[in-house]
Amino acid sequence: xxxxxxxxxxxxLVVGKGYAQxxxxxxxxxxxxxxxxxxxxxxxxxxxxxxxxxxxAKLRPNPILNNQSLQALTPSQLxxxxxxxxxxxxxxWWQLTKEFQLSGQRKNRIDYANQNVxxxxxxxxxxxxxxxxxxxxxxxxxWNTRKQIDLLKTAVNNIxxxxxxxxxxxxxxxxxxxxxxxxxxxxxxxxxQISELNQELRQxxxxxxxxxxxxxxxxxxxxxxxxxxxxxxxDSLLADAYASRTDLQYYQTRKGxxxxxxxxxxxxxxxxxxxxxxxxxxxxxxxxxxxxxxELPFFDRNQGEIKKAKVQREQALTQIEAVQNTIRTEVQNxxxxxxxxxxxxxxxxxxxxxxxxxxxxxRYSYSVGGTTIIDFLEAQxxxxxxxxxxxxxxxxxxxxxIQLLSVTGLINKLAQ
Numbered sequence: 001x002x003x004x005x006x007x008x009x010x011x012x013l014v015v016g017k018g019y020a021q022x023x024x025x026x027x028x029x030x031x032x033x034x035x036x037x038x039x040x041x042x043x044x045x046x047x048x049x050x051x052x053x054x055x056x057a058k059l060r061p062n063p064i065l066n067n068q069s070l071q072a073l074t075p076s077q078l079x080x081x082x083x084x085x086x087x088x089x090x091x092x093w094w095q096l097t098k099e100f101q102l103s104g105q106r107k108n109r110i111d112y113a114n115q116n117v118x119x120x121x122x123x124x125x126x127x128x129x130x131x132x133x134x135x136x137x138x139x140x141x142x143w144n145t146r147k148q149i150d151l152l153k154t155a156v157n158n159i160x161x162x163x164x165x166x167x168x169x170x171x172x173x174x175x176x177x178x179x180x181x182x183x184x185x186x187x188x189x190x191x192x193q194i195s196e197l198n199q200e201l202r203q204x205x206x207x208x209x210x211x212x213x214x215x216x217x218x219x220x221x222x223x224x225x226x227x228x229x230x231x232x233x234x235d236s237l238l239a240d241a242y243a244s245r246t247d248l249q250y251y252q253t254r255k256g257x258x259x260x261x262x263x264x265x266x267x268x269x270x271x272x273x274x275x276x277x278x279x280x281x282x283x284x285x286x287x288x289x290x291x292x293x294x295e296l297p298f299f300d301r302n303q304g305e306i307k308k309a310k311v312q313r314e315q316a317l318t319q320i321e322a323v324q325n326t327i328r329t330e331v332q333n334x335x336x337x338x339x340x341x342x343x344x345x346x347x348x349x350x351x352x353x354x355x356x357x358x359x360x361x362x363r364y365s366y367s368v369g370g371t372t373i374i375d376f377l378e379a380q381x382x383x384x385x386x387x388x389x390x391x392x393x394x395x396x397x398x399x400x401x402i403q404l405l406s407v408t409g410l411i412n413k414l415a416q
Contacts, residue, residue: 022218026226029139029212030132030415036213037131043124050113050120057109061099063276068093087284097276097291108264115257122253125246125412132415133406135211140402142204142220144395149197150222151387152190158363158380159187179373186377224394228401231410237335241327244409248327251319258313265309269302271295330407338400345393355386 070091280287362379365371405411
């Protein structure tokens, strides 16, 4: 007996070390993913990469230094036969020029780079929405498995108590061996189901741990309330979705980026201009002058890039309209599903109370010999099925809450 107690205490310490210290709620799981998921960090670095383009856009063109040196090769070209590589026998050309960004080209480059940073931020936010949704569904899945295990443990406790009573009754020859075996059999079946669900839960928790980037084992709280109802105000869900959906924000920002790109490409149609100074000593005779070059825009006026930027703007406008229509449908469907699940849950709550009362009555009646083992086992089975069905309905309700948070974009705020 003492050995068994020591084993139980040891297992309790192991379980406590593995799970109890890392019990996380849904919001804690989302926040942990924000801080520790490696792909989140990769996405954040992607925004920093786009910020580097702003630095490049602010840079001005470097000056260009050009040198040409000519050496006379035959004496007939020279007077007084001067030596090679001297001023009398050489002509040297020094040219210092610089390209000028006209027509607001530098300003437009900077503005376009800034717009692309905003675009990268929205793309990152949309990635977050997808990851948060996956994490939330995985958390709820593990929650459901944990609740099913708890139900079976309650059933096992009820049966174990009955097994103890029936063992005593069998010794006193009050019941038959078959009746004792039937009680023991259902207890064994429940324990096997618990073992299978524990394995399933461990896999789900491992997947959740990977998704949120946690370095230690995690477990989940089993509260029936996810703490998200305050985010889901029925009278403003569609407005919240239009304001919060990151994919819509992405295409709205893309529209602004394409408008900025149109201005940039139009300014780049202005001819390239380069100007500077020339110093040209020829056989010791110094010459000084200026240099200027301008492209003649007879053929290339950047027509292709300007047209492409305009088409991309129209593409973004079409995408905005398409996403808005999608959001409207998704919010309506998710709201209806949540309302349906909520009503089903309320309706089924009374059934669970009745099942509890029936089981209590039948258990008492069986304990005093007022009914048969068949009636008790049937009541126990009915109670467990009712409780499992209620938990499944609660699971569906939680899933509809997560879906509504996702389609409205409010799940990103939940992770903040």
